[in-house]
Amino acid sequence: MLRKLVASFAVVFAAGLAWVSPLTPIGVASAAAPECKADSDCTAGTFCIVALTPHVCKPPQAAGAPCKRDVVCASKKCDVPAGKEAGVCK
Numbered sequence: 001m002l003r004k005l006v007a008s009f010a011v012v013f014a015a016g017l018a019w020v021s022p023l024t025p026i027g028v029a030s031a032a033a034p035e036c037k038a039d040s041d042c043t044a045g046t047f048c049i050v051a052l053t054p055h056v057c058k059p060p061q062a063a064g065a066p067c068k069r070d071v072v073c074a075s076k077k078c079d080v081p082a083g084k085e086a087g088v089c090k
Contacts, residue, residue, distance in 0.1 A: 013035070046059050051066035051086040060072060078090070
């Protein structure tokens with residue numbers, strides 16, 4: 001009985017190890033975009049989204065996306081509540 005339990009655990013553990021890629025450290029994105037500091041760091045048509053960490057270049061955001069500036073929203077309206085650092089695109 002104990003041997004069957006240990007054998008089952010070994011199979012599950014081995015399958016779990018095979019699921020994790022040995023080339024990508026745990027917790028690190030495999031295709032991380034370079035961080036931007038200003039809109040000038042981005043290509044034409046994209047903006048530096050500073051409401052995300054790390055900051056990333058993206059096209060204008062849809063309603064409900066995190067924002068700190070109006071320019072990053074497709075509607076050109078970033079609703080930041082008083083006293084808050086970031087808001088959401090309207």
